[in-house]
Amino acid sequence: MVRSWGQQPDVSAAKGRYAVQLTGVTKQFGEGPTAVLALDTVSLGIEPGTFTAVMGPSGSGKSTFLHCAAGLDRPTSGEVRLGGQDLAALRERRLTELRRTRIGFVFQAFNLLPSLTVEQNITLPLRLAGKEADAAWFHHIMTTVGLGDCLARFPTQLSGGQQQRVAIARGLVTRPQVIFADEPTGALDPETARDILGLLRQAVTDLHQTVVMVTHDPVAAAHTDHAVFLSTGRIVDEMGAPSADRVAEVLSGLRRTA
Structure with a gap:
C-alpha cells in the first residue's frame, strides 16, 4: 500500500510503519530567481513488501524523489525515514553505511566493475561493509536471478540482460530494507x-522485498502494485493495480498540462 497525505500530513502515528516515508519533503536547487524547486512538500508512505512505480513527465521530480528517498541527497526541508530511522539525523559516514547495508540500488547503466567477476560484483556491498555473504541467502538469490553458471565470468562476457540480473542480485545480497530502481529496463x-521486471516482481512476491522503481514506461508500471505520479515536484495522482493503458492515459494528460 502507498499512502500520500497531501500538503499537511498528520503522520505522528505512522513513524516506523512504512519501509520508506517522506513527510513534507522539499528539494530546491540554487537560490534566488534561478532557483529550481524539484520537490514541493511531498509526503508519501510506502509499506513493506510492495512494488511501487514513481512516474511523471520529464522534469517532474522523479529522480530527485529517488535520490532523497534513498539517502543519496538531503532534502532542503522535510523528513525522510527508512523504517523508523530519520536519515537527516545521520552523519555522512553513518548514512553511507546505511546505504551499503539497508538499501539496494539497481540503475539503468548497471554500474558493474569490469575487473571483478560476477560473484565479486554481487558481493561488493558486503565486502565494503566488512561482512561475509550468507551462503544460503546467496544461493537463494542465484537461483532466483538465474546466474549460477556465470559466477566466474566478467561483465563484458555477459549480455545486457545478464548484467542487469547481476545488478539486481547485488541489490538483494545485503537483504536490504528497500531496493530503489532507477529506469532499470x-x-x-x-x-x-x-524478464527483468519479472525478477523485480519476484523479489517482492517471493523474497518479500520492498521495491521503489522510477520509470517512464507504462508497461513497466503494470508489474507494480501502485503507481505514484509526479508533476512539477508534487504528487498529483496515484493508482492501485496499475494497467499499462490507464498509466499511459494519466501520463498523457500530465504531459499536456506540464
Missing part, C-alpha cells in the same frame, strides 16, 4: 525488459 530490449 531503459537500456534493454522489450523481451529482456520483461
Whole structure:
C-alpha cells in the first residue's frame, strides 16, 4: 500500500510503519530567481513488501524523489525515514553505511566493475561493509536471478540482460530494507525488459522485498502494485493495480498540462 497525505500530513502515528516515508519533503536547487524547486512538500508512505512505480513527465521530480528517498541527497526541508530511522539525523559516514547495508540500488547503466567477476560484483556491498555473504541467502538469490553458471565470468562476457540480473542480485545480497530502481529496463530490449521486471516482481512476491522503481514506461508500471505520479515536484495522482493503458492515459494528460 502507498499512502500520500497531501500538503499537511498528520503522520505522528505512522513513524516506523512504512519501509520508506517522506513527510513534507522539499528539494530546491540554487537560490534566488534561478532557483529550481524539484520537490514541493511531498509526503508519501510506502509499506513493506510492495512494488511501487514513481512516474511523471520529464522534469517532474522523479529522480530527485529517488535520490532523497534513498539517502543519496538531503532534502532542503522535510523528513525522510527508512523504517523508523530519520536519515537527516545521520552523519555522512553513518548514512553511507546505511546505504551499503539497508538499501539496494539497481540503475539503468548497471554500474558493474569490469575487473571483478560476477560473484565479486554481487558481493561488493558486503565486502565494503566488512561482512561475509550468507551462503544460503546467496544461493537463494542465484537461483532466483538465474546466474549460477556465470559466477566466474566478467561483465563484458555477459549480455545486457545478464548484467542487469547481476545488478539486481547485488541489490538483494545485503537483504536490504528497500531496493530503489532507477529506469532499470531503459537500456534493454522489450523481451529482456520483461524478464527483468519479472525478477523485480519476484523479489517482492517471493523474497518479500520492498521495491521503489522510477520509470517512464507504462508497461513497466503494470508489474507494480501502485503507481505514484509526479508533476512539477508534487504528487498529483496515484493508482492501485496499475494497467499499462490507464498509466499511459494519466501520463498523457500530465504531459499536456506540464
